[in-house]
Amino acid sequence: MSENKKARPVKLNVIELPKTDYTGGPSSLCPGCGHDQISNVIIQACWENGIEPHRIAKMSGIGCSSKTPAYFLGQSHGFNTVHGRMPSVTTGANMVNKNLVYLGVSGDGDTASIGIGQFIHAIRRNLNMVYIIENNGVYGLTKGQYSATVEKGSRKRKGSANEQPPIDLCKLAINLGCGFVARSFSGAKKQLTALLKAGLSHKGIAIIDVISPCVTFSNNDESYRSYGYVKDHEEELHGVDYIHHFEPIAEVDIPEGEFEDVKLFDGSTLRLETIDQTYDYTDPTAALAALHHAEIEKKHITGLLHHNTEMPTADEDQGLIDIALCDLPEDLMRPSKEKHSEMMAKFRM
Amino acid sequence: MDAVINDFTLNIATANGTGSQSANLILLHSMFEMGVPVSGKNLFPSNISGLPTWYIIRVSDQGYQAPGDRTHFQIVMNKDTWFKDVEGAEPGTIILYNEDVKMPVDRDDCLVFGMPMTKMARSISPKMAKMIANMYYVGALQYLLGIDQDALERAVNRQFKGKASAVESNLKAIEEGRLFAEENIDWDQPYTLESREKIEGQFLVDGNEAVALGSIYGGINMLSWYPITPSSSIAEGIIQWLPELRNTEDGDATCAVVQAEDELAAAGMVVGAGWAGGRGMTCTSGPGISLMSEFVGLAYFAEIPGVIWDVNRVGPSTGLPTRTQQGDLNLLREASHGDTDHIVLIPGTVEECFEFGWRAFDYAERFQTLIFGFSDLDLGMNNWLCSGFEYPSEPMDRGKVIRTKEQMDAVENYGRYRDVDGDGIPYRTLPGSGLDPILYRGTGHDEDGIYSEDPVVYRELMKRLKRKSDNARDILPAPILREEKEQEVGIIYMGSMENTIQEIDDIIEETGIKVSQCRVRALPLHSEIEAFVERHEKVIVLEINRDGQLYGVLRKELPIHLVPKVISVAYSDGLPPRARFYAERIMRSLKEASE
Incomplete structure (x- = not known):
């Protein structure tokens, strides 16, 4: 190496932290796994959004996807819980500490089968979290059984084709009234980063279903979730760009053609560039129609499918005191002796 | 005939959902207001309306709270159980029945009194006749037993929360019932009530409400729950009391309440709350514990604090969902796969339900693990005499x-x-x-x-x-010991058996055997329990299940040389323990052991 080359200054984010403050341990997933690309996007998005790492809580269930919190955000507490039950653990944590940024990572086995009930109820409650599904259509850790999201007729490397129709988690989420539903592809780094940053800026549950090919069990051409298939059959609803609330909009490159700005809770903006049609992301029926047609045409549509900010979150519904419940002083956790006497008097009336 | 004062049992047979619960609680509270020691047990079906219900009131100056060995008054209101109730009465029982059901009562060996209860109730309110009819047996019993009018009126006011129209119409029905009985019943029986000095500050409360209050004093931050009999009233009690006891002056909540989608989620929320540094709790019964077990193992292994209350109902499976048992002890102690050994707190009184309610959170954070509270339907859902809840004696222990x-x-x-x-x-x-x-x-x-x-x-x-x-072990609640100096026979027992043990003890001592008592209040076993076994010649382990689950714990944990002198007496049929029944089994087992 050239001795003259100056050490490049380390790039810092808005809270002056280097990206290395957002990285984790080395991955033990198969080389080339789409999940690792998602982990990199998580690191990138959290760093770019300038979230203090300690304020993030990494939550996961069980499976390949759920192992990944070990590979990003090493300065954040995390919880690798039990299969399919990440949402309930996140709910309990959110109730006693509503000030953390909850980032859940789950898989399609986790979310569409064993944990589908918890997925549904987390949406029903509008739990304030980002819920990423690393969706590969197979159970990886148990060596390649089909999951419930895999398309009918899809075929993995070995064995027979899947004969059952898929559960489309985005459709399900939209039907449940979820306020932020997006689909992306682990290979679409720019789009996924923008969507994840937008999800982190959204108040309430943000569902991001990421098609993430399994390089070991279903990266063959007959699989509708292989890298090659998705690359060839992915249709972007819109180009996406994310503008931080701390960046003046004027400084951001205005994309060519038409665009529409989605205002997010923290003042940030998700800029949707129109590609070939006017897609109304505020209309849930438009999203459902688009997903339906894509399924018939064996295509994957990606982008922000649906957005609606008009819902209180699970913790807001509780009418809680401002301070996080885990930090309450004892006098707010135990009735006073005076109150105790009043209570006992009621019994003795 | 010598008077039998404050020593008899009433059994009231009605159909679920007919308003009889109000009448029964009025009877119970009237006697309580007179200062008479009473206990009431509700044997109810898994049903909202129509299936048979029995309410048993035990009146006992000795303070016995178990259902008595025999029924002195049988009230018969329900046509579906009519024959069983009438035929089941022992000779000499006083049978009071509703004539309007138009069913026969052929018992020459009993004292039988009929009353046209529904017809009379119709004159007060045609629409409510079915409900109000129950007040007529209250009125008749007021005459027969001599229930004080002031006490009765206090009980009626309490039952209908002072709602004038309801108080008036029900009092009227009671009065009509009393007058009818005065005119038509030629009463020469010895049973009578006599007022006692009411113990200052005593009241009736069920164990579930006591657990609810204890949890509130324990600083609960997050309640997650999924409805299941007989535990739901813990959650409902917490929800009811939180605004008054725990909201800030500005009305902000300091405890979140989430009705979960199932017990798995309820347990997950407890684990999440504990992980994040809060005090999370859920309450359930056996089927819920089965579902929660995976999370219980996670909490044990990852060392996350949390509290789960199990109000035991009869298993296995759906079992007898409205009947009582101590059948979940094994399930709690070693819940989840792999090696586990959970801390289990076992209250035996409503006062302890309150105390263990708040202490559970301190233990959970101190030991960074999941704590089980173990109650049962009998303790949790029936009304018990309570001398008051003591304000927590120690500041909170938030652990390391x-x-x-x-x-x-x-x-x-x-x-x-x-x-x-x-x-x-x-x-x-x-x-x-x-x-x-x-x-x-x-x-x-x-x-x-x-x-x-x-x-x-x-x-x-x-x-x-x-x-x-x-x-x-020795930090958890120590056993309660009541020892005889003879140290012949020791009885080890737990939980709601506390309410029957003294009567069992008295029955056995009538035969000349001296009995010591040792009530286990927590698992793992306190070291004093081993010493108790060591001191006594024979030790009975008495519990309400089929296989002797507490006995199994003792066998596993005691030194091998002590095991031969420990004898299991376990029995469960869904009913709350009847003293003579268990006493006889103990005596039989002692006899067999000495042969």
Whole structure:
């Protein structure tokens, strides 16, 4: 190496932290796994959004996807819980500490089968979290059984084709009234980063279903979730760009053609560039129609499918005191002796 | 005939959902208002309306609270159980029945009185006749037993929360019932009530409400629950009392309440709350514990505090969902797969339901584990005499939580799972603190929380967890001992059996055998229990289940030389324990053991 080359200054984010403050341990997933690309996007998005790492809580269930919190955000507490039950653990944590940024990572086995009930109820409650599904259509850790999201007729490397129709988690989420539903592809780094940053800026549950090919069990051409298939059959609803609330909009490159700005809770903006049609992301029926047609045409549509900010979150519904419940002083956790006497008097009336 | 004062049992047979519960509670509270020691037990079906219900009131100056050995008054209102109720009465029973049901009562060997209860009720309110009819047996019993009018009116007001129209119409029905009885019943029976000085400050309350209040005093931050009989009223009690007892002056909540989608989620929320540094709790019954078991194992292994109350109903499976049992002890003690040994708190009185309600959270955070509260339907859903709930005697114990950098620096060689103090309990930091964050996991982990499958690491971790629970033994509530100096026979028992044990003891002592009592109040077993066994010649382990689950715990934990003198007496049929029944089984077992 050239001795003259100056050490490049380390790039810092808005809270002056280097990206290395957002990285984790080395991955033990198969080389080339789409999940690792998602982990990199998580690191990138959290760093770019300038979230203090300690304020993030990494939550996961069980499976390949759920192992990944070990590979990003090493300065954040995390919880690798039990299969399919990440949402309930996140709910309990959110109730006693509503000030953390909850980032859940789950898989399609986790979310569409064993944990589908918890997925549904987390949406029903509008739990304030980002819920990423690393969706590969197979159970990886148990060596390649089909999951419930895999398309009918899809075929993995070995064995027979899947004969059952898929559960489309985005459709399900939209039907449940979820306020932020997006689909992306682990290979679409720019789009996924923008969507994840937008999800982190959204108040309430943000569902991001990421098609993430399994390089070991279903990266063959007959699989509708292989890298090659998705690359060839992915249709972007819109180009996406994310503008931080701390960046003046004027400084951001205005994309060519038409665009529409989605205002997010923290003042940030998700800029949707129109590609070939006017897609109304505020209309849930438009999203459902688009997903339906894509399924018939064996295509994957990606982008922000649906957005609606008009819902209180699970913790807001509780009418809680401002301070996080885990930090309450004892006098707010135990009735006073005076109150105790009043209570006992009621019994003795 | 000598008067029989304050010593008899009433059995009231009605159909569920006909308003009889109001009449029965009015009877119970009237007697209580007279200062008479009473207990009421509701034997109800798993049904909202129509199936048979029996309410048993035991009146006993000796303070016996179990259903008595025989019924002195049988009230017959329900046509579906009519024949069984009438035929089941022992000779000499006083049978009071509703003539309007138009069913026969052919018992020449009993004293039989009929009353046109529904017809009379119709004159007060045609629409409500079916409900009000129950007040006529209250009126008749007022005459027969001599229930004080003031006491009765207080009870009626309490029951209808002072609602004038309801109080008036029901009091009228009671009065008509009393007058009818005065005119038509030629009463020469010895049973009578006599007022006693009401013990200052005593009231009636059920165990579930006591647990609810205890939890509120224990600083509960998050209640997650899924409805299941007989535990739902714990959650409902917490919800009812929270605004008054725990909201801030501005009306802000300090405890979140989430009705979960199932018991799995309820347990997950408890684990999440504990992980984040709050005090989370759920309440359930056996079927719920089965579903929660996976999370229970996670909490045990990842060392997350939390509280789960099990109000035992009859298993296995759906079992007898509205009947009582002590059949979940094994389930709680070793819940989840792999080696576990959970701390179980076992209250025997409503006062202890309150005390263990708040202490459970302190133990959970102190030992960084899941704590089970173990109650049952009998204790949880029936009304018991209570002398009051004592304000917590100690400040909260939040355990070894590191909240600041200074605290962290003071711990030498910190690791989330490193036993730096040698007591088996490591330190922990909370999410959001930025202090030594780890990824919590249910997989094998080393002292720093890093994934590990190393055999030595695993073995050392499991040994430390055992050390932690061993060290908890003598910190948990000690057994309650009532010992005779003879130390012939000791009875070890737990939970709601407390309400029957003295009567059992008295029955056995009538035969000349002296009985000591030892009530287990927590698992793992306190060291005093071993000493109690050591001191006594024979030890009976008495419990309400089929296989002797507490006996099994003792067999497993006692030194081998003590095991031969421990005898199991376990019996369960869904009903609350009847003293003579259990006493006879104990005597039979003692006899067999000495042969």
